[in-house]
Every structure is written in C-alpha cells, then in structure tokens.
Amino acid sequence: MPEETKEPSSVSPEPSPATKVDAAADAAAKPEITEPPRQTQSTEVPAEKPAATGAKPAAAADADAAKPAAPAAVAKPAAPAAKPAPKPEAPKPEPWDSELVSKLKAQYGSGIKEASTYVGQRYLVVDSSIVYEILLRMRDDELFDYLVDVTAVHYPKREAQFDVIYVLYSFHHNQRVRVKTQIKDGETLRSAVAIWPTANWLEREVFDMYGIGFDEHPELKRILLPEDWKGHPLRKDYPILCQDQEWVQANIGIESGQ
C-alpha cells in the first residue's frame, strides 16, 4: 500500500531515461506486469479508495514541490473571476529568465532574439543561422532529448514570412521548450535529422505543406501529397478551394469537384 501512494510523487523524477541504462534497470526492478499483483490492484480499488483520497492532497503537494520548475504542468492561472466576456485580460508574454537563457545569451548574444513565457509555456526565438547549433546544444547539454514536433506558420505580410517551430521536451527536467526561428521565402534551414531521426518525416511534412527546404535532409520529398503536386497548401496564399486541377485530371481522370 505505501508503494501505491508513493507512486504519483515519484513519477516525475523517475522517468529520467536520459540515463537509459537506469531506465532499463528501473524497469527490471519493477514487478513484471503480468505478475499477479495487478489482479489484486483492480479488485482492491474500492477498499483502498478512502486511503487514496486521503493521501491525495499530500501527493499533489509533493508533485508540485518536486517540480516547481514546470508551470506548464498544472498552473492554469486561477482567474475564473476575470473571465466574463466584456474585457478578458489578455495574458502577455513575460520574459523568461533562467540559467539556461543567460547561458545561451552569453554565448550567442543577439542570436537569441527573445526568451519568453506565455501562459506558462516557454519559448525561444533564435536567429535562423544558429538554430541548428542551439538544437544540438539543447539536446546534448540541456538534456532536451525528445523532439516533439516540427512545424511552421506562414505570415505572408512579414518580410521573414515563415516561423519554423521546434517543440522540445526533456524527460530529465519534465519541461517543454519551443525553439522558434524566422526565415524568408526561399531560404533553407539545416535539417535536424542528424540530431533527432524523428525530424525526418516532420521536416518532410513542413516541406510538403510550406515549401521550406531543409539542407542535408536524407530524402526531402513530399510526404502527404503526391510528388508531382503543384503548390504548398498550408501557405496563406493557397486558397481553400484551390486544387492542382491538372494532377487530378491526369491521375484520377475526373473533373475536379471544385
């Protein structure tokens, strides 16, 4: 039973697969999941319920104390009173100060254009020339070992038309950081496939949807659309009713429904 209650609080430190060997060993130490205990777990639930509820605040507090550095986890700023429609106070990005940011700023200077948090979520805006170095550094030195997502946003009125966003997560710190960079149409970025293999398909999708090139990508080609499709649909200048009519006629043999 003490194991049961201990579980939630110990979770956040535990995953740390940054030390992979530990993770494996940890798993080995756990009872094999087919072992009998889980039978008792499920039948036990009603009985252990009161104890569990009693322990809840403590466990929650523990969890909070264990990771004060992760506001994204729980902290929805409690402002239900300020909600009524007329004048919702819009949250503003706030400067994000931390050891990590000051270290990066000391090294890259003006390459780090912005470091902020918005509704508890951190992000860095960096110059497109150093984004690869930053990503590499984030993985190796800061233990952001998991690339969650690569995506882009198109702002046709800006000079640097595209935001390219890398969402990173650290198992070690249980934190997320978004690394954002801005590039002009026609510019390319260095591919992150060498850092995280998962970037392969994610970058291909960005290329497919926005036409943003990635240098040194092992096979940069379309992924969701046919290879000879014309246009990049998620650009803002690609209207919603637009289609590659020629492709549709040549390959499907129908007049396009639009």
Added chain:
Amino acid sequence: MSDFENDYRHAKPGQSGPGVVDYLDLDTKDQTFLDATELVLNMGPQHPSTHGVLRVILKLDGEKVLGTECVIGYLHRGVEKIAENRTYAMFNPYVDRMDYVAAVSNGLGYCEAVEKLLNAEVPPRAQYIRVILTELCRIASHQVWLGTHALDIGALTPLFYCFRDREEILRIFEKYCGARLTTHAFRIGGCIYEAYDGFEQDCLKFCDAFLPKLDEYEELLTTNRIWVRRTKGVGILKPEDCIALGVTGPVLRASGVKWDLRKAQPYECYSKFDFEIPTGLNGDTYDRYLVRIEEMRQAVRIVRQAVEDLPQGPIMAKVPKVLKPPVGEVYHSIEAPKGELGYFIVSDGSLQPYRVRVRPPSFVNLQALDKMVRGLLVADVVAVIGTLDIVLGEVDR
C-alpha cells in the same frame, strides 16, 4: 523469335552485358534470377493488415526484410487547412475524424488547447465526466487494436470478443451524446451534455463486467504458444531508439520508459486518481501487448474512482458564445491511447484560428516501422504494423 529465345541463344556461360542472361547456367552466381538478392514487394495500400490505406514498399532478400519505405497520404483531407477557415467551435467536430477509434481523446486535446488560449477553467464536474469518457475511449481504442492485431497474426476469436465488449462502451457514448464513433462529446469550456440518468451505474456495471472479460482475452493469448512465438522478440525497440525517434505511448512504455503525460504533466483532474503506469522490459511486440492490456485495467480503475467521486456542479465554464482568444500561441498535448497527441494553436485574435497544427502520435510512431522490421520476416511486418497501433486517418489527416 522471342526476346527470351534471342537472349538464350546468344548467352554464353560467364558472359554478361545488357540483355544477356544465362538462365540455364546455375553455377554463375549473380546472373540467375534464382540468386537475385533483392526483391521489391509492394504491400498495400489496399491490404487488410495495414489497417487502412498504408502502402509499405518492402525490400526483401528472400523472406528477410532489408528495408522499408512507407507511402502515406492516401487519406489526406487537409484538416489543418480546414481549421484555418472555421471558427474555433466549428473545427471541434473535425478533430474526431482524425483518430476515429479514439474520437473522444482527440476532442479532449483540442478543447483543452483552446481553453488554455482562452485561459478558461473547466468546472470540476465537467473534468470528471471528461476523464470518465476519455478512459472508456482508451479501453475502446485498445480493444480495436487488440482485436485487429490478433486477427492479423491469425487469432480470430479475440476480434469478436473485443468488438462484443466494445459495444458496451459505444452504448454509453450513444446514451451520453447520441453518437457512437465520432462523438463530439466535449465543447470548449466543458461539456455540453449533463450525464444522463443512470450514467454512473452504466459505467460501474461496465467496469464490473469488463475485468473478467479482460481475463478472458488474456486466457486466449497471453500463454498461447502461437501468440508468444509470433510476438516475443519481434520488432524490438530500445528505449534510446524510442526517444530518438519520438515514439510515445504504449510503445515507449513497453521499452521500459516510465513516462505518461497523465502523470508527468497532469491535465484535467488526473492528479486526483490513483493509477499505475505499466512498463515492459524488452520492448518487443509481446511486451507492448502486455502493456496495453494492463492499461485497460488501469483505465477501469480510473473510471471507477471518477464515477465514485463525481462532484455536483456546473458542467460548462463561463466562456463567451463567440470565441475570440487573445493573440498568442499554445502547445498542449495529452496522452491519447496511441501516444502524445499535441495541438499547436496560433491565435491572431480573430474568430478563426490562424494556425492549428496537430502532432499526431500515429504519424510519428509509424516512422519507427523501418527500424523495427529490418532483419525480420515478411510475416513479422504484419505483426509490427499491428503493434504500432496506427490509425491512418490520423497519420494522413
């Protein structure tokens, strides 16, 4: 004279060159087709065990897989483009059509992301209802996975058992919101439907009835010699490979990484419930099977606790009728049955989202296929595709 005869007549042993193949001299190693080392085989897109329209190009040496390439996009509907042309509320039903066997989870992730943008706090009762339905949906999703995965490997019975029991969950969904598959159960700010009379009893009844049935599935498979031989040691993923490839969900946990967003970064009221994160040891197909089975048990535990603690109160936060989130960007993710399902939403302060990016777990997990099947046999590819638990609606969006 046919081409073949022509070639045959002119061919001399040991001679090579264009159009000259000595079909009869079996001693010359690299010139006969019997010794052809590489064969390219097309699997799909209309193949029953690719779970939808997935095309996998296999490079084979005999029956051994040398490499694969996935061709996807057959179900691409441009969900992200659609989002930019709909209001926040109008886009809500579309997300159900991505991972259509776990529609409730998709809706939950989207609603939470928009709520984060709006800075809205969902009332406790709505949170509990959401958790109950989401966990039921997790069970339903795993049942579809188990049924089809077992069917791919040759066990027919689990399919019928799983779909029989899944019916009970779909019935609860239907009674709750009128839809069985693409439920659109939640709204931005909470739930729109109050729990119907007898909702709690239905859920508890399902929980009581389901656990023995889960044992029944296990009786059929866990120690079944054929099942074990077909899954143990097949498609192994090491924890470091999982992380490098961005694999999440049960696949990651089966490799021994104890990470679940419900615990790591709790959303809704998950921090109030007592449940465990099952992990595997070897990261093979068999462990992934065990992990998912255990996840169903844990989901039952969560449903039981949530139903017993279900608080009274409002089910909808005070969000305006016309949603205009302030300018900003938010990334929010939840633990969907298949892994980390993330939504990245950019608001420009207007009625429509400026950009909605969906980070689909199936898409990212499918990328690990190549790593997992190299060196295995063709029949194992089927097992590995099944164990990844992909839904092509979500891969292609």
